[in-house]
Every structure is written in structure tokens, then in C-alpha cells.
Amino acid sequence: MTSPAVTVELVTDPDRAAAVAEVAGATFPLACPPHAAAEDIAEFIATNLGEKNFRGYITDPDADVLVARDGADGAILGYALVLHGDPSDPVVAAVVPDRPATEVSKMYVLPDHHSRPGLSPSRGLMNAALDRARDRGSAVVWLGVNQLNERAQKFYTKTGFSRAGVRTFDLGGSVEHDYVFTQKL
Numbered sequence: 581m582t583s584p585a586v587t588v589e590l591v592t593d594p595d596r597a598a599a600v601a602e603v604a605g606a607t608f609p610l611a612c613p614p615h616a617a618a619e620d621i622a623e624f625i626a627t628n629l630g631e632k633n634f635r636g637y638i639t640d641p642d643a644d645v646l647v648a649r650d651g652a653d654g655a656i657l658g659y660a661l662v663l664h665g666d667p668s669d670p671v672v673a674a675v676v677p678d679r680p681a682t683e684v685s686k687m688y689v690l691p692d693h694h695s696r697p698g699l700s701p702s703r704g705l706m707n708a709a710l711d712r713a714r715d716r717g718s719a720v721v722w723l724g725v726n727q728l729n730e731r732a733q734k735f736y737t738k739t740g741f742s743r744a745g746v747r748t749f750d751l752g753g754s755v756e757h758d759y760v761f762t763q764k765l
Contacts, residue, residue: 588648591645592638594638598634600645600659603690608621608629611688616752637661645659658690662713664682665683702735726749727746746760
């Protein structure tokens with residue numbers, strides 16, 4: 581039996597925020613380093629990846645929420661949050677000097693769907709994120725990825741990104757070190 585083709589769409593209806601938040605809550609822990617405390621991960625999800633957060637992103641003119649689905653009307657398999665605007669962190673701004681810039685702030689796929697025949701959800705989401713950045717006239721796309729997340733780093737390299745620097749990320753008081761990856765458009 582073949583699975584339906586992956587489709588990627590821009591979410592424009594804030595009433596779909598709960599469904600995106602559910603996938604965000606299920607997938608964020610997958611990218612956390614092994615030493616991250618479960619309570620810190622849960623606090624981050626509650627504070628940053630809830631329905632209210634996604635309602636705000638969906639209605640923000642400088643943000644795009646993209647979802648990958650199992651077919652046109654299927655379940656959400658993953659999502660991406662794309663933020664259009666120059667980096668506010670001076671460390672990131674120093675390693676991402678091109679302007680205008682777009683950040684792929686989040687991109688997560690449910691674990692049973694990381695590898696699929698044909699267009700994978702992650703590849704579809706990345707293609708759509710890059711298209712949205714091009715449509716906005718961005719010169720560069722950047723993202724942060726935990727230094728211990730080798731699988732994601734390999735994916736980003738395969739999709740045309742290269743490592744440009746390092747930034748820190750606070751996860752419940754634990755300072756994590758992320759690589760900053762960039763791709764010129």
C-alpha cells in the first residue's frame with residue numbers, strides 16, 4: 581500500500597492553531613539534547629508552543645506557519661515557523677550579515693514520518709520555507725540547530741545550508757549551544 585503524497589500549505593486560519601500546537605508539543609522534545617530536563621522542555625512548550633502562540637504567529641504579517649500533511653486533507657505530519665525580519669540577537673546578526681533575512685525558527689516532523697518515499701515532510705517544509713523567504717525578497721535564510729542534533733545538521737547541509745557560527749539558547753536556565761546555519765538566496 582502506498583501512502584498519500586505529502587502536501588505543504590500555509591496556515592491562514594487562526595482556528596487551526598490548536599492542531600499545529602499539538603504537533604509542536606509532540607515534536608519539540610525530539611530535537612532537545614539528551615541532557616535536557618523533562619520539566620524544562622515541558623515549560624518551554626507551555627510558554628512558547630501553545631495554541632495562543634500559534635494564533636499569534638498565524639495572524640502576524642511577518643510570520644508564516646507551514647504544515648506538511650499526509651495528502652491534501654490528511655493529518656499534520658510536521659510544521660515550520662518562518663519569521664521574516666533581521667536577527668535581533670547581536671551574535672546572530674554578526675554571523676548573518678546579509679539583509680533582508682528570514683529565519684526558519686522551527687521545523688519539526690513527527691518521528692514516524694522522517695523518512696518517506698517521494699517528497700518527505702521535512703523536505704517539503706524546507707522547500708516551502710525557502711519559497712516564502714524568496715517571495716519576501718530575503719537575501720538569506722538562517723536557522724539555529726543544537727550542536728548535538730547531528731541528524732538535523734545533516735538534513736540542513738543536504739538542503740543547501742552551511743554553518744556560519746554559534747549562538748546560545750536558554751532552555752529552562754540551561755545554556756545550550758546551537759550552530760547557526762545560513763543559505764543565501
